Amino acid sequence: MQGRLFPFALEPRLVPAIWGGDALVRAYAKRGDAHATLGESWECWDLNRVHDGPYAGRTLADVRAAEGTALTGSIDPSMQFPLLTKLIDARASLSVQVHPNDAYAQRVEHQPNGKTECWYVLRAQPDAEIVLGWSRDTSREEYLQRVADGTLADILRRVRVRAGDAFYLPAGTLHAIGPGIELFEAQQASDLTYRIFDWNRVGADGKPRELHVDKAADVLDYRATLPGAVRPLAYAADGLERTLLVADRRFSLEHATVRSLDTYVETNGTPLAVTAMGAHVRIDAEPASGLMLEPWQTALIPADVPRAALVPGGERTDVLLAQPFPDLAALRRRSLEAGVPAADVDDYFAQFA
Numbered sequence: 001m002q003g004r005l006f007p008f009a010l011e012p013r014l015v016p017a018i019w020g021g022d023a024l025v026r027a028y029a030k031r032g033d034a035h036a037t038l039g040e041s042w043e044c045w046d047l048n049r050v051h052d053g054p055y056a057g058r059t060l061a062d063v064r065a066a067e068g069t070a071l072t073g074s075i076d077p078s079m080q081f082p083l084l085t086k087l088i089d090a091r092a093s094l095s096v097q098v099h100p101n102d103a104y105a106q107r108v109e110h111q112p113n114g115k116t117e118c119w120y121v122l123r124a125q126p127d128a129e130i131v132l133g134w135s136r137d138t139s140r141e142e143y144l145q146r147v148a149d150g151t152l153a154d155i156l157r158r159v160r161v162r163a164g165d166a167f168y169l170p171a172g173t174l175h176a177i178g179p180g181i182e183l184f185e186a187q188q189a190s191d192l193t194y195r196i197f198d199w200n201r202v203g204a205d206g207k208p209r210e211l212h213v214d215k216a217a218d219v220l221d222y223r224a225t226l227p228g229a230v231r232p233l234a235y236a237a238d239g240l241e242r243t244l245l246v247a248d249r250r251f252s253l254e255h256a257t258v259r260s261l262d263t264y265v266e267t268n269g270t271p272l273a274v275t276a277m278g279a280h281v282r283i284d285a286e287p288a289s290g291l292m293l294e295p296w297q298t299a300l301i302p303a304d305v306p307r308a309a310l311v312p313g314g315e316r317t318d319v320l321l322a323q324p325f326p327d328l329a330a331l332r333r334r335s336l337e338a339g340v341p342a343a344d345v346d347d348y349f350a351q352f353a
Contacts, residue, residue, distance in 0.1 A: 005070050005302040007274075007283045007291050009051035010060065012087075012298070015040040018201060021091030023182055027123075028087055028296040040088050043298040044273040044322065046081040046189060052291070060300070073269045073303025075325055079112060083251055083324035085273055085298065086185040087122075090177040095198040095209070096131055096156070100219040101171035105192055108215070114171045117187030118230075118246040118253055120320065121165045125180030132159045132167065133174050133225020140217050147213055152197060157225050165229040166245040166253070168352060172221035184275070186246070186253045186322040194219065233348040235338035239263035240310070244331065248352045252326040256319050258312040265301070265308055268327040272301040275320040280313030 017039025099115035146152040194212035233244040241257040276293040
C-alpha cells in the first residue's frame, strides 16, 4: 500500500470496429491512426493503465489489488472494477443485440455479472436513430420465427436521437446504435453481447460475425418498449449545474457544468470517474497538487478522497461523472436539498426502479 490515494488520469484503450470511423482521433483527441476504423475508446476499465502518479504504467486492476478499499470504498476490491465507460463513434449501424442480466451471466457464461448500460448522445446526424426494443409486445416464438423468415425489422422500435439525449438500457433490452451517432456509454463491466442481426456484414476475416440467436432468446424482454430518452433531473449543488441522467443501483451518470472556482464533487463511498468534455478541467484534492485533464480525458477519484474540487479551464467546463454502485439515497437527498420538488424526484428515480 502506497499511502493515501489521490485522483489519477487513465490511458484509454482504442478498439477497432467495422462500424466505426475517425471521430475518436479527429474530434476526441485520442492517440491513434486517423485512417483506421475505430469504434470505441474504453475510458475507465479494470485494465486501463494509469497515466500519472506513483502507479503510472500500472493497470487499474493493479491499483485495486494494492490499495484495496482505499480505491474501491464499499465495493469488494477483489472483484473486477465494476464500471466501464466508453466513447463510441458509430459511423455505420451496430448489430441488433441484447445483453444478459447478472443471473444468466453467472449461470450460463460463468462470469460475475451481465450488462446493463446507458448512452449519452454527444453528436448525432439530423436523421440519426437507434433501435430500442419492440414496437409492441411479442414472444420468444414470434421472435424466433421472424429471425428465421427475415421479418424481425417489422417489429423493431426506432427512436430518433439528438445531442443531449440519454437512454437507459437494462439487461434484456433489444438495441442497436444507428449510423451517424457519437455517444458516451456507462455500463457494467462486461462485454457479453448476443448478436441477433448484423446487417449481412462480414468481419475482418471476410466471414459473417457470429450470431447468438438462441441465447438472445433466453434473455430478451419481450414486452413493448415504451420509454424513449430518459427524463433527466436538473438542479444546482456544490457550485455545479448538475443534470442527473441515469441513476441505476449499478452505476450513475451525470452531466455537470463548472463555472466557478468554488465547485466540488463528493464520492460518497465509491470511486468517481470524471471525463472532461470540450475544455480542460483541474481536479484538486488537498494536499496533492492539481491534476489537469485534457479535453476528453478521464480521471478516477478514489473512494478514499471524500471531496475533490473541480476548477474550470475557462469560463465554462463541462464534465461527465460516472460512478459504480452509487449511493442513491445521497443522490436523492442532494436533489431535494437543492429545491427539486419531491414529486419530480420520485418520478425521476421511478424510471430505473
